[in-house]
Amino acid sequence: MTHDDAYQLLESYxxxxxxxxxxxxxxxxxATNCPECAQRLKELDEVCANLAQGVPKHDPPAHMKSxxxxxxxxxxxxxxxxxxxxxxxxxxxxxxxxxxxAVIMFFxxxxxxxxxxxxxxxxxxxxxxxxxxSMPGMSFADLEGVGPNEQAFGKVVVDPMRGEAVVFxxxxxxxxxxxxYQLWVMRNGQPTSxxxxxxxxxxxxxxxxxxxxxxxxxxxxxxxxxxEGGQPTPTGMMYLTTPGVDAP
Amino acid sequence: xxxxxxxxxxxLLALIRDRDxxxxxxxxDRHGRLLYSLIRRIVGDVTDAEEVxxxxxxxxxxxxATFDRSRGTALGWMVAIARRLAIDKTxxxxxxxxxxxxxxxxxxxxxxxxxxxxxxxxxxxxxxxxTVGHALSVLDQPHRDVIDLAYFEGLxxxxxxxxxxxxxxxxxxxxxxxxxxxxxxMTGHRESDS
Numbered sequence: 001m002t003h004d005d006a007y008q009l010l011e012s013y014x015x016x017x018x019x020x021x022x023x024x025x026x027x028x029x030x031a032t033n034c035p036e037c038a039q040r041l042k043e044l045d046e047v048c049a050n051l052a053q054g055v056p057k058h059d060p061p062a063h064m065k066s067x068x069x070x071x072x073x074x075x076x077x078x079x080x081x082x083x084x085x086x087x088x089x090x091x092x093x094x095x096x097x098x099x100x101x102a103v104i105m106f107f108x109x110x111x112x113x114x115x116x117x118x119x120x121x122x123x124x125x126x127x128x129x130x131x132x133x134s135m136p137g138m139s140f141a142d143l144e145g146v147g148p149n150e151q152a153f154g155k156v157v158v159d160p161m162r163g164e165a166v167v168f169x170x171x172x173x174x175x176x177x178x179x180x181y182q183l184w185v186m187r188n189g190q191p192t193s194x195x196x197x198x199x200x201x202x203x204x205x206x207x208x209x210x211x212x213x214x215x216x217x218x219x220x221x222x223x224x225x226x227x228e229g230g231q232p233t234p235t236g237m238m239y240l241t242t243p244g245v246d247a248p
Numbered sequence: 249x250x251x252x253x254x255x256x257x258x259x260l261l262a263l264i265r266d267r268d269x270x271x272x273x274x275x276x277d278r279h280g281r282l283l284y285s286l287i288r289r290i291v292g293d294v295t296d297a298e299e300v301x302x303x304x305x306x307x308x309x310x311x312x313a314t315f316d317r318s319r320g321t322a323l324g325w326m327v328a329i330a331r332r333l334a335i336d337k338t339x340x341x342x343x344x345x346x347x348x349x350x351x352x353x354x355x356x357x358x359x360x361x362x363x364x365x366x367x368x369x370x371x372x373x374x375x376x377x378x379t380v381g382h383a384l385s386v387l388d389q390p391h392r393d394v395i396d397l398a399y400f401e402g403l404x405x406x407x408x409x410x411x412x413x414x415x416x417x418x419x420x421x422x423x424x425x426x427x428x429x430x431x432x433x434m435t436g437h438r439e440s441d442s
Contacts (some may be wrong), residue, residue: 016402041320043435044427048328049323051399052285055282059284060281060301064302066274071302074274143372
């Protein structure tokens with residue numbers, strides 16, 4: 001099947017209206033990573049999603065979510081899932097609204113009106129984050145609040161192959177005047193600064209790191225409060241750590 | 249759907265791929281109503297819609313690793329799964345007979361069934377004859393018909409040609425033109441919103 005043939009059939013392909021042979025031929029062409037067809041396919045995928053949005057809405061029965069979750073848990077227990085459970089522990093995601101998606105709230109929070117340049121750079125950043133998160137081989141770990149700051153929590157996503165990470169943090173207190181939070185990564189048992197930051201109005205923050213040791217699948221992190229500009233070693237109160245890190 | 253929504257869905261699918269049940273729960277909260285409504289529109293039966301919706305989320309759980317962002321959004325991927333399962337359901341053996349049975353029972357005393365569910369069932373036929381609401385309103389009737397039959401009934405080119413008694417080539421042309429018009433309309437909306 002030529003490119004033109006495949007391109008002409010993409011609308012019917014996304015609708016599932018092709019014969020099995022035509023469908024297979026289009027798939028073969030798409031597997032060549034044709035950029036024009038890939039772009040068109042994305043647009044048509046959006047049309048299909050939009051058609052679903054136009055359907056009259058009905059609330060699913062209240063018990064359906066628990067049925068869905070029970071099905072998933074049953075599959076996990078019977079070992080029928082494709083991948084084993086990982087270290088991931090997102091209990092914080094269901095602790096309520098917090099959520100809520102921690103990650104989601106972060107993105108939504110950012111959608112307050114701002115200058116076009118800010119929006120553009122944020123979109124690029126968002127793209128970077130989702131690119132990182134959607135790649136296979138990611139490692140995930142929780143950040144836990146410490147002592148009087150136990151309400152704080154966070155999530156670290158590391159790409160060990162590229163030495164990159166995204167750190168999401170939530171429910172941190174507003175930084176005091178003249179102070180900043182500082183993120184540390186443990187190297188050879190010693191905390192090394194990877195940056196300072198302030199939090200948004202809702203206590204959230206996100207940092208993207210790109211200079212981690214490539215062999216380190218999941219380094220240990222901690223967050224302290226320090227004088228503005230940061231310190232060479234931690235001096236202030238610890239707010240967040242990955243489990244197992246002792247106060248320096 | 250905004251870029252932020254799409255990004256959030258992609259994040260959740262990445263977490264689901266790593267077997268995160270809470271992430272699936274969140275995805276259900278975000279899109280369960282939409283997928284259930286779509287499935288109900290296709291299968292035309294409340295009980296079957298529940299079963300298929302549940303199957304769809306299990307499929308999302310099982311196949312999250314196959315989601316490919318280069319081909320579209322997470323929502324588009326989930327909608328495709330829901331559509332496919334719902335259409336398969338309508339093709340399954342005995343489905344038509346059972347649907348008719350449900351239809352006959354509507355409005356009658358039937359202690360084994362939920363009366364409110366039956367009232368909802370009665371509304372479905374009416375809904376099915378309606379357009380897909382705003383999304384399809386930009387198309388004229390001949391183009392709406394081909395999209396309706398392909399999208400909600402899962403008919404192939406030849407099935408649509410047979411149903412509408414029109415040539416196969418006309419079906420292909422109408423599908424292509426209709427999808428392009430819908431895409432242009434959506435793009436126009438986005439641009440006018442920005």
